[in-house]
Amino acid sequence: MPELPEVENVVRGLKKNILNKKICGVEVLTESIINGDQNFTQKVQGQIIEDIQRRGKYIIIKLNQGNLLIHLRMTGKLLYNGDKDKHTHLILYLSQDTWLSYKDVRKFGRILYLSDSQLQNYLATKVGLEPLEMSFEEFSQRIMKKKGPIKKNLLDQGVIAGIGNIYADEILFASGVKPQYPTEKLDPADLKAIYENIKSILAIAIEAGGSTIRDYVDSTGKAGDFQNFHKVYGRFGQACVRCNSSLDKTKIAGRTTVFCPDCQKG
Ligand SMILES: [Zn+2]
Structure with a gap:
């Protein structure tokens, strides 16, 4: 459901709130959202959020090592300090009282940890021209x-x-x-x-x-x-x-x- 303009607004909102913050805690509530990655917490915890970018309908959170590639699909939402409820599948704690949560009623969205080269590969093979930049x-x-x-x-x-x-x-x-x-x-x-x-x-x-x-x-x-x-x-x-x-x-x-x-x- 969210298309480029909606995803771009999610990215702009995130840039105001989570840039340069450290991920000090990770709570995985639904493993399918991270494609069952058993090492997800270990890979993400302690990392600094260095940038947030959009490519097509994807959100890319650049960490000091590697990236989170996020696709919201039908009903995914990335929320800064949003309510936590039964549709919350992942929480990244940025301090004791701030967090980024992923909420998704249909659970079709995905959050993947990818190295820089894995990310480049993924984008090069699956994602076409960037409409606002193409000639x-x-x-x-x-x-x-x-x-x-x-x-x-x-x-x-x-x-x-x-x-x-x-x-x-x-x-x-x-x-x-x-x-x-x-x-x-x-x-x-x-x-x-x-x-x-x-x-x-x-x-x-x-x-x-x-x-x-x-x-x-x-x-x-x-x-x-x-x-x-x-x-x-x-x-x-x-x-x-x-x-x-x-x-x-x-x-x-x-x-x-x-x-x-x-x-x-x-
Ligand atoms: Zn007409």
Whole structure:
């Protein structure tokens, strides 16, 4: 559920609170969250948090030795001094009365300890272009190697990292291209529009604090505002803000997809 703008806000919140702190205690409550790593506590305890970065939808906590790679998946939350309850699976104590906790109702998220080289390997093989940093040439080369519905390829984390269901629909609406439009038929003007809307919509959503659909909050417990600016996501059957037609829906890559049948081409 959290996509790039939400994860970026989690990272920004963490930077305010946990940078340069020492992990003085580790409490693992659910082993599946750390993939059953028996040495996790030993590897993490006593380390200093040197930096917090985002790559696609991943959070990377850089320690003085190695890294924590965190994927929130559906319902994961990293909370600074958050409530501890039955959905809390990991607690990193930063002092006697401050902690970072990982909470996850569905338990699909993962927190892995990786060495620098393991991390580089992981990111190089699994994570595609960084949308806010990619050039137009990188984007068009990578996407034009793909075929089939453009939305499916925007969701492919190995192509571009960080775009999920909400932002794919919003980007394609803003670009005037239907989500089911075949990637191989996109003309240069479509590509340019999609490229520019990826950058601008993600940037605006980051500044709005991300989208809170069910219960997303950043690490300080703050919800996002961008859901108030969605033009298609969650608006099936409502009037298109551009042409007033009734918005339609379909399924692409197993995901509910909302679009305008009249003012998006294809
Ligand atoms: Zn329309």
